[in-house]
Amino acid sequence: MNSFTLQEVQCFDAVVREGGFQGAALVLNRSHAAVFAAVAKLEDNLQVALLDRTGYRVVLTDAGRSFHRKAQSLLSEMETLKLHARQLAMGEETHLRVVIGDTCPLHDGLELLSGFFTDRPNTRLDLHFETISGPWERLFEDEADLILHWVEKTDPRLEWIDLGTVSFIPVVAPGFLPFSLSASVTPEQMRGFTQCIIRDTARTAQKANYYVVEGAPQCTVGDHLMKKEIILRGMAWGHLPRFMIGDELRDGRLLSIAGEHFPGVDIDLVAARRRDRPHGPVATKLWEYIRQRSVAS
Numbered sequence: 001m002n003s004f005t006l007q008e009v010q011c012f013d014a015v016v017r018e019g020g021f022q023g024a025a026l027v028l029n030r031s032h033a034a035v036f037a038a039v040a041k042l043e044d045n046l047q048v049a050l051l052d053r054t055g056y057r058v059v060l061t062d063a064g065r066s067f068h069r070k071a072q073s074l075l076s077e078m079e080t081l082k083l084h085a086r087q088l089a090m091g092e093e094t095h096l097r098v099v100i101g102d103t104c105p106l107h108d109g110l111e112l113l114s115g116f117f118t119d120r121p122n123t124r125l126d127l128h129f130e131t132i133s134g135p136w137e138r139l140f141e142d143e144a145d146l147i148l149h150w151v152e153k154t155d156p157r158l159e160w161i162d163l164g165t166v167s168f169i170p171v172v173a174p175g176f177l178p179f180s181l182s183a184s185v186t187p188e189q190m191r192g193f194t195q196c197i198i199r200d201t202a203r204t205a206q207k208a209n210y211y212v213v214e215g216a217p218q219c220t221v222g223d224h225l226m227k228k229e230i231i232l233r234g235m236a237w238g239h240l241p242r243f244m245i246g247d248e249l250r251d252g253r254l255l256s257i258a259g260e261h262f263p264g265v266d267i268d269l270v271a272a273r274r275r276d277r278p279h280g281p282v283a284t285k286l287w288e289y290i291r292q293r294s295v296a297s
Contacts, residue, residue, distance in 0.1 A: 101149025134201030183259030
């Protein structure tokens with residue numbers, strides 16, 4: 001067996017992923033003949049047939065399937081190494097883009113960021129506020145380096161640091177409902193009353209609606225502060241984060257309708273960033289700064 005090259009393995013992997021030489025040539029921006037020759041040379045060097053070319057479409061042989069599984073580990077490590085090299089080549093950032101989501105307590109988020117950026121005057125903080133799926137959209141469209149929000153933790157594109165739990169409580173103002181409050185209030189009972197919901201700032205992604213009673217009249221607002229004022233004034237009902245309404249719940253200015261049908265919800269607040277993007281030295285220090293404080297708390 002002779003030695004083989006990374007380029008040959010990349011061509012072989014592209015053929016497998018794209019289902020043929022033509023598709024592989026397109027994604028690699030190479031000619032069909034060049035990809036075909038690279039895979040043939042790989043097989044010759046290995047002295048193993050990796051592809052069965054006797055049918056209409058090329059398919060993996062048993063040996064090819066086994067080799068491809070191992071090759072994917074090599075290619076993944078190569079991508080990690082390239083990413084690390086890009087990080088090393090990046091100079092200190094002139095600015096970082098951070099999005100605070102509507103599930104993050106504003107005071108806590110700003111306190112966390114200010115503790116880091118006050119000592120780094122050469123890096124400007126470009127700070128934005130987004131709601132619902134807006135923070136995710138900014139992150140996935142490369143318009144944010146970091147978000148403070150909640151994420152789908154099963155998404156392999158992301159890495160995150162847990163910052164705590166945020167509880168959302170369904171609440172009304174005293175006298176808003178014409179019936180007695182209990183833990184058995186149903187969506188059917190609430191359907192006739194205006195529900196206040198927050199406007200999703202995502203531009204292109206499918207907009208999500210959480211805790212919405214279908215068929216109920218709606219009042220839409222831009223953030224939780226406005227939503228809280230609307231509910232306090234008896235104009236609507238809705239879910240609000242507990243960190244924002246603790247005093248109002250204690251003194252009776254807001255009443256919880258949480259129960260069997262409106263249980264409320266607990267959300268994991270996180271700092272999140274892309275796993276598959278390079279991060280410069282300041283972004284890396286910010287990540288470690290947040291990690292250290294999350295452990296300390």
